[in-house]
Amino acid sequence: DAKTTQPPSMDCAEGRAANLPCNHSTISGNEYVYWYRQIHSQGPQYIIHGLKNNETNEMASLIITEDRKSSTLILPHATLRDTAVYYCIVRPPLNTGTASKLTFGTGTRLQVTL
Amino acid sequence: DSGVTQTPKHLITATGQRVTLRCSPRSGDLSVYWYQQSLDQGLQFLIQYYNGEERAKGNILERFSAQQFPDLHSELNLSSLELGDSALYFCASSVSLTGEQYFGPGTRLTVT
Numbered sequence: 647d648a649k650t651t652q653p654p655s656m657d658c659a660e661g662r663a664a665n666l667p668c669n670h671s672t673i674s675g676n677e678y679v680y681w682y683r684q685i686h687s688q689g690p691q692y693i694i695h696g697l698k699n700n701e702t703n704e705m706a707s708l709i710i711t712e713d714r715k716s717s718t719l720i721l722p723h724a725t726l727r728d729t730a731v732y733y734c735i736v737r738p739p740l741n742t743g744t745a746s747k748l749t750f751g752t753g754t755r756l757q758v759t760l
Numbered sequence: 761d762s763g764v765t766q767t768p769k770h771l772i773t774a775t776g777q778r779v780t781l782r783c784s785p786r787s788g789d790l791s792v793y794w795y796q797q798s799l800d801q802g803l804q805f806l807i808q809y810y811n812g813e814e815r816a817k818g819n820i821l822e823r824f825s826a827q828q829f830p831d832l833h834s835e836l837n838l839s840s841l842e843l844g845d846s847a848l849y850f851c852a853s854s855v856s857l858t859g860e861q862y863f864g865p866g867t868r869l870t871v872t
Binding site for chain 2: 680684687688689690691692695733746747748749750751752
């Protein structure tokens with residue numbers, strides 16, 4: 647599986663955009679980038695995923711660079727409830743036997759402050 | 761609320777014992793996954809079942825086993841428990857083999 651690198655921690659002021667970077671320089675052409683978050687020992691929560699194009703949903707936006715070697719998760723207006731560990735995961739191609747498992751790294755601990 | 765339920769929420773047991781953790785997937789989801797989260801190992805994939813059949817295996821110990829029943833709920837059995845098995849155990853479900861996974865609230869296992 648492609649390895650991901652994330653900063654261990656970040657701070658963000660409430661109401662501001664939180665931009666969480668992720669490097670995945672060994673990603674292959676048909677691997678997806680997934681983002682999950684975990685709020686204080688709760689079950690991880692799916693946020694968004696993408697392959698090549700930028701994606702947006704009600705929770706966040708995902709910007710993937712043209713060479714796909716890095717991506718940024720954007721929470722447009724962070725709130726205190728967004729304080730969590732954010733995991734960037736590169737997922738094997740969905741038609742392979744290893745696509746099922748999610749390989750979680752250490753993630754980025756985002757602290758949203760007043 | 762993800763729609764995935766897990767019981768019990770907390771479990772305290774002694775070394776050498778056997779426990780069963782239960783998971784009910786979201787309505788309509790056929791795939792169930794088990795993950796273990798410990799302080800030193802992080803979140804690790806254990807095993808996946810799809811419509812009653814084992815489909816993928818991760819770092820699951822031989823002392824651990826799982827199954828998925830016809831009603832699609834799943835159980836994770838942990839036997840000959842050791843102190844190092846103390847962890848959070850999460851179940852996740854997805855509608856297909858490779859769909860987005862939705863996680864339950866977890867079972868916190870403490871082995872004393």
